[in-house]
Amino acid sequence: MRALISGLLLCAALIATPVWADGPLSSEIQSYLIERGQNGEEQRVPTTQAAPGDVIEYQLVYRNTSEQPLSGLVVTGPIPANTQYVEASAQTAVDAGFVVSADDGSHFGAEPLIDTTRRSAGEEQAVIPAEAYTHVRWTPNTAIQPGQVQTYSYRVRVL
Template identity: 30%
Template sequence: MKTKLILLALLCLGSTVQVLAQQQNGVSSILQVYNITTNEAGEEIATETTEVRPGDLIEYRLTYTNNLGNSISQLMPVLPIPIGMEYLLETASPSLEGASLSNTGNTFQRLPLTRQVRQPDGTTVTEEVPGREYRRLRWLVPSLDAGEQVILVARVKVIDN
């Protein structure tokens, strides 16, 4: 139930982002959520969904459309990753510009996200941050011509807290 609420909250956020984008810069966005399964032949099946369960493989598809009469540049869409979801590293298409461990602010780092960890012997090592700690993903769309659209994709797994 908690995961269903998380997904519904994200869907509402996607709708809010769409309205704000249209009012601010002539770019509209649509967020679609798919449950990815495989059939007997091993082929992936994408089924649009509004409910998820632990263990589900979810694919987010964000479609951004330029509704202006001219091209735009440096569009930087952000996809929030709800708590209870684990971003599956390297599943974003096109490649991500950055990611964040924070739900707020504008702090994004290039991938892979890493951190310094102090070892028991006092030394410090760099370790890669697991996908379950990613909270926001960001793409860079260098340019989008008038009337064109871009589809951004990322996959997450619903985890059991």
């Protein structure tokens, strides 16, 4: 089972990491197993493997390697198969909008996602639980400056 989930983590890394050969923006994805130390403090341990019940934190790291500001960055992270998004775990120090998707990235909306169903008696609305999310996305409100590094993170629980 650990080998299967290890493969899923690798697939998520390949999906989430755009490939820019010699471009002005470098990117990488880092995955960490979240553990509790002996003193109860949370620890991030680099990992490529996970088991059911584990919490994995993905860090998407972008670096402007050019001498010009870069704008238009959109950072999208998938929620791998056999995992669930950990509600309210998305973080960044960047001034950015944050949205989520529950339909494989076709549509995005602010948390909590609301499903609206039209019926003959009117509309019904229901909150889509965070466990149903398939993608997370940030859109920075400012350009990434030369030499600047931006980090975006989110967590998933392995099923």
